[in-house]
Ligand SMILES: Nc1ncnc2c1ncn2[C@@H]1O[C@H](COP(=O)(O)OP(=O)(O)OP(=O)(O)O)[C@@H](O)[C@H]1O
């Protein structure tokens with residue numbers, strides 16, 4: 001409750017410094033006790049998978065790696081200007097589900113995806129949609145910072161170059177600068193754009209990867225544990241960044257840190273063994289989860 | 304619990320001595336192995352250089368040559384057909400030994416001059432007809448036996464019947480040494496001449512050009528084909544049973560004895576397609592086949608070594624497969640691919656067995672001027688010379704080996720430099 005009111009007033013982000021997690025954890029347990037043990041069990045998704053003005057819709061998604069049924073009948077909607085966090089124990093299929101959203105699973109030979117995913121009403125798995133065009137609209141940031149072994153400038157300029165987004169060098173310069181600016185990196189690298197991107201610190205590299213992703217001007221940004229290799233300060237910067245970016249993009253983030261989910265997301269989806277167990281507003285998930293498994297996970301009994 | 308930790312520590316410490324001993328033993332073995340390797344390498348190089356370095360100098364005879372019109376232009380004009388160039392050279396030598404009169408002695412004396420002397424005089428006269436009727440100093444190659452005597456390869460102390468030079472000839476040579484007519488100079492012939500029956504005239508130019516043409520064909524064919532195959536197999540080909548089959552076959556091909564490739568070349572390129580025998584073109588094709596598996600395997604390994612995170616990053620940005628491969632994978636794999644290519648080239652340069660099968664082992668005097676002229680290759684030339692009975696060919700064999708190793712060294716150096724250049728700094 002505290003969280004949601006803060007969020008509304010826009011003070012939320014500033015308040016969520018490094019001392020915040022404890023508070024949330026306390027609030028969570030307190031509420032769980034207050035509302036009694038959640039009663040729902042089983043594998044049916046509880047909470048609300050739908051949202052107002054859905055921009056991207058995943059409907060009855062199943063993913064198989066050979067015989068391994070990794071994602072089981074998952075339905076979930078994503079809205080613009082909103083951060084949704086995917087949480088769950090290791091191996092539950094968060095990354096797998098995330099990679100369905102920009103068809104990164106295409107490159108895994110054994111992977112098979114069924115169900116439909118639409119982006120702005122258009123089926124992204126349809127034959128006439130080129131995954132290349134899709135990935136320009138649905139960008140991705142990976143767990144480990146993976147800048148190209150090229151200069152900082154070329155890293156950011158790569159996407160616009162291959163998609164022909166800039167008409168001339170000046171325009172390209174402009175895209176590179178604004179992207180770095182929005183990723184909060186420009187100040188640090190302004191004078192060394194032609195130095196290798198791999199020479200930056202881990203946190204800077206990850207922000208470079210974010211700049212590289214937003215340079216293509218996508219509509220959805222997928223982030224798979226973007227902060228797991230970063231220290232708390234770099235993490236805080238990237239969380240700030242996500243908050244800003246959510247003004248323009250739909251953001252889906254996979255995280256193992258419930259504190260992080262609480263800090264950055266509006267909605268949370270909890271996965272367990274390939275099932276989507278519960279989806280709801282962030283404060284609801286952490287203060288009053290409906291499902292027993294969710295409750296166990298957020299209170300630290302499994303995970 | 305505490306005692307558990309204690310006993311673990313005790314065990315670890317008890318085992319430490321044994322671990323350290325094992326490490327020391329391993330180090331000693333490693334060092335010994337390295338020393339053995341270095342010893343053989345040094346022994347090999349030092350004997351090679353000791354044997355071969357003398358071939359880089361050659362003994363020449365300084366003669367006062369009289370370009371007499373009588374011998375060169377019997378009909379009043381220079382007549383290449385009837386001109387007696389050898390006679391001029393002999394006459395010049397005979398002038399130094401007025402006491403030699405009998406036919407037998409004259410013949411013995413003539414043997415001190417190389418047959419190359421006549422060619423040299425002919426070339427001089429052709430390039431400058433004004434020499435006719437004049438007299439001038441000329442440096443002509445001495446015969447191989449003179450050269451060998453001066454280099455100490457013919458023993459003066461063995462009985463006359465057991466050495467190629469008679470006592471009389473040695474006496475003449477000593478006279479020539481005494482009056483300063485015999486000089487040692489850089490053996491240019493070794494590098495500018497083709498093969499010859501006369502050791503003092505034999506050179507590696509023909510073999511060198513043959514090898515050069517073959518390597519040119521090999522690199523031009525094997526690298527693009529190998530790289531394209533590797534890229535296709537690694538990046539585009541479906542991973543199924545066929546891919547496995549191809550992979551196994553390529554690996555096997557790399558282990559096929561090279562002479563088999565020679566037989567294949569003989570059957571396909573010469574007998575079936577009809578490319579002339581002994582031509583560098585056939586040799587190049589055969590060596591391309593030979594190096595192709597090496598290049599493919601190295602290139603595939605290099606492509607595999609490109610971190611998947613780079614691919615993912617590019618795919619995630621919406622790069623197409625082609626763009627991922629050509630913008631990211633290839634630049635990162637290039638150093639490894641080039642190394643593979645150069646290793647393949649080195650192997651091709653040193654290969655002789657398959658060339659024997661396609662007729663590149665013939666005695667060929669002319670330096671090949673194109674890829675279809677008959678030619679030999681450096682390693683084959685070494686084989687041919689090593690087979691020759693003349694004492695003077697032994698040192699030339701070693702010299703040719705030195706040149707071959709020099710080229711191999713140069714190629715490996717080029718590989719290192721190229722790799723450094725292509726390799727990203729980051
Ligand atoms: N490339 C693949 N090939 C085969 N199986 C895979 C592959 N990737 C994932 N899986 C399987 O799919 C299931 C879900 O994996 P996934 O990587 O999506 O989990 P995750 O929730 O992201 O875990 P983590 O939090 O540890 O990253 C796991 O059982 C995993 O073994």
Ligand SMILES: [Mg+2]
Pocket residue numbers: 094095096224
């Ligand atoms: Mg994952």
